[in-house]
Amino acid sequence: MYATNYHRASSVQDAVKLKSGADEGKYLSGGMTLIATMKQRLASPSDLVDLRHIPDLKGISVNGKSVRIGAATTHFDVASSADLKAVCPAICDLAHHIGDPHVRHMGTIGGSVANNDPAADYPSALLALDAIVVTNAREIKAADFFTGLFETALEDGEMIVAITFDAPAKAAYAKFRNPASRYAMTGVFVARRDNGDVRVAVTGAGADGVFRHSGMEAALAANWSPDALAAITVDPSDLMADIHASSEYRANLVKVMAKRAVAAAS
């Protein structure tokens, strides 16, 4: 790691000020990707502004079906929130299967979402739950937020404050892990609203990152059951390929994981 300056921000305003005053500052919110990248000398921010200790960014509030998760809330806190589990157990389950206990106690939802790793779990949940990414400047719909591999709609200096969404009637996340890294090689989050609206969001597989599968959404809107997906084919041409999984294999996994997610949600 190259030398860097560490700052612990006390408030959102403090964080913005610290970052704007730095040469090449970066927000740090768990650092589960950033610190590893810095240790490999592949990133060299002059300053790190740690957001994990800003009180306003922490915590989970559930009001009826309306959910707000502070950006600096750890995966462990999401996984173990009884309030959240009561309305949307799927996101608790997703958080419970991120990384290992160390990662879950350090990594945060805001950090994961802002990084938009194509193999991260949360982006699929946000997309399927039609979540809003609340920043210090505005509110961004998840559909507009994730713009490509490691790319988001965040402007320079803009930071995520919270994630909000309305809990669905039914939802589940099914993940197929990469055998080496154990990141999602394909993860599918399905959510069904009371009005019959269905969303199917896929992470770990898309060549451009997280995406929705309209064919599966239509099939499931008509018939909310794993069998409804039997006739669906997933086009491998838009999917990633690497030494662990061809795009054809990922296409198969998208369908299998979607079926399993629906089965788990029903």
Next chain:
Amino acid sequence: MGVEGIGASVARKEDKRFLTGKGRYTDDMSVPGMKYAFFVRSPYAHARIKNIDMSAAKDMPGVIGILEGKQLQVDAIGNIICGWMIHSKDGSPMNMGVWRPLAHETVRYVGDAVAIVVAESLGEARDAAEAVVVDYEVLPAVTEAVKALEPGQPQLHPEAPNNLIFDWQIGDGAATEKAIAEAAHVTEITLRNNRLAPNPMEPRATLGIYDSAEDHYTCYTTSQNPHVARLVMSAFYNVAPENKLRVIAPDVGGGFGSKIYIYPEEIVCLWASKKTGVPVKWTCDRTEAFLTDAHGRDHVSTVKMAFDKDNRIIGLKVDTIANLGAYMSLFSSAVPTYLYATLLSGQYAIPAIHANVRTVYTNTVPVDAYRGAGRPEATYLLERTMETAARELGVSPAELRRQNFVRTFPYQTPLIMNYDAGDYEASLEAAMASADWNGFAARKAEAARHGKKRGIGMSCYIEACGIAPSAAVGSLGAGVGLWESAEVRVNAVGTIEVMTGSHSHGQGHETTFAQLVADRLGVPIDSVNIVHGDTDKVQMGMGTYGSRSGAVGMSAVVKALDKVEAKAKKIAAHLMEADESDIVIENGEVKVAGTDKTLPWFQVALAAYTAHNLPAGMEPGLKEGAFYDPSNFTFPAGCYICEVEVDPETGVTDIIQFVAADDFGNIINPMIVEGQVHGGIAQGIGQALLENVHYDPQNGQLITASYMDYAMPRADDLPSFKLSHQNTPCPSNPLGIKGCGEAGAIGSPPALMNAITDAIGNNNLTMPATPQKVWAALNAAN
């Protein structure tokens, strides 16, 4: 057996310090004035070095010195060599290319060392290393051995035309061809043994200390054989004469073979310490380990196995191409020859066998011994072929094996080896009973009802440990002898130190060697200390690899104990005015048999050192040494059975049960043996399901250079293992020990692959059987 003697599952003495963070590893060593090294390494798989510009780097903060290969050559530091000569079948010696510890003309793999930077801190060394500007002319690269032999491929070494190192054969080619021609059935198969990275928990490290006043070097290093390291660095690399070079391998956190060899870093850090005037420490990081630790396996073989009308094997023909990487590592030539092809008879009586082995240079890190070293490759080849043959012949895999087992001992194979003892049927029966083999059909049907595909597979392995005798291996090309040494030093108060040439890096010698002494003398194991790993403290020894420490290392301790006991008996007989032949040593006492005359052990030891009343002419003291050169290899063998369930939707393989029935001969500490088997099976399952070194075939970049892409087995990938032991004691060593360190890694991959291919009904599947590959093979079969 006593509670602490041979056969007792004594808790490991060394574990307290390992489990409480009190182990002392090379990176824990710190000496006054010590500075830190970072190596400049090639980012290319193949390139010519046009120029190295250090001018900017030299002025960086904290830099003490930057050294390159040209200076190393001026100082006459030698080439790194392979220590086992193999001749091609035309009689010509192997084509060994030049390996410089720091490349100054050509780099041949990603990670090849080019320069060393020594600085006040590791960070400063790394900063300066990044500022060293190496001007490379990039050359085309080749990473696969089969391809490297084809015409028109990049050439690595002028000494090795067509990248061929040697073209070697063993066995009777004509007799084998005749058997194939006359066979009722011939099973043909092509098999790939995947390339593995060794991944010891502790990465390599070294601390080089030059003392200008004494013109003396000390080398702390992560070595499995510090004496061999000293010998090679003195005799071949011209670092320093042996009396001016002390090598210390303190606690070492696993080796699996990868720490047998002398790497460039030890040599360069010692030399750099002299050049810079400061002690120089280097510790490998994990990606550097993937790039530079010697890899294992990497064979492609074609096999023909010939059967007569009664399903007896009458001939076996094998053609293997082995990838040795960019340079020949220390024992690289022996692994695909004498440690591999000599085991191709397996547990079977095969009258005619012929193997041809070509070894090849490629633009990859050197390949050498890795847990099992040649024997896993031989076992995988034979046991996959046997399973395939059983399916083709329509007979049960167990029956086909039974029909062909060697049943009388000693048995001379057509390939040098002379099996001394074994009972292969006993292990097969034990494994099948433990696995409830006969109940499999019902379990398969039950699994099918849940949409899963069950399969079962077996593997009957044999291996050869305690490679020996020295004269024999010498005649086969070995540059060293393969004996072992021990010195038993009884202190004046009766406590005991055992100096052993074996080296423990996880095997538990501090416990098992002490158990042997406790068993012989009846003293508590806490009164016995095992000393190893320091050339200043321990007499010349050969180190630990090839499951040799029990069979060879402990046998040397037995020989030394024989001498100690003999002298102690003489002293006791003199003191108690008895006949020497009536003296017995038991329970910590030296007694006159059949009388109540007795002396505590410590009093005999004290008498030896006070020397007030010794037999006439006897020298004082109680300390004896011995060298033990075995008369034969040992031949552990066994049967492994694996049952799997494949999810046809995803291709995921679940291991339902894994049974290991091993014959290791006599066992010193069953708990430690079980630990060795568990670890070996975990590595074998890793090879079969998860692990694979992947170089980009276009540019030679290592894609699997971290745990993000190299899949290591984890606890939740593994089932609980069902172990049992059969015992036919080894007749060639005094303890009847065969060795247990590698069996798990040798026997398990074919059992697993046989099970998966059985489950999916497609035999065309390579290791590692990743979900993607299994899914694709399943779809191809349907």
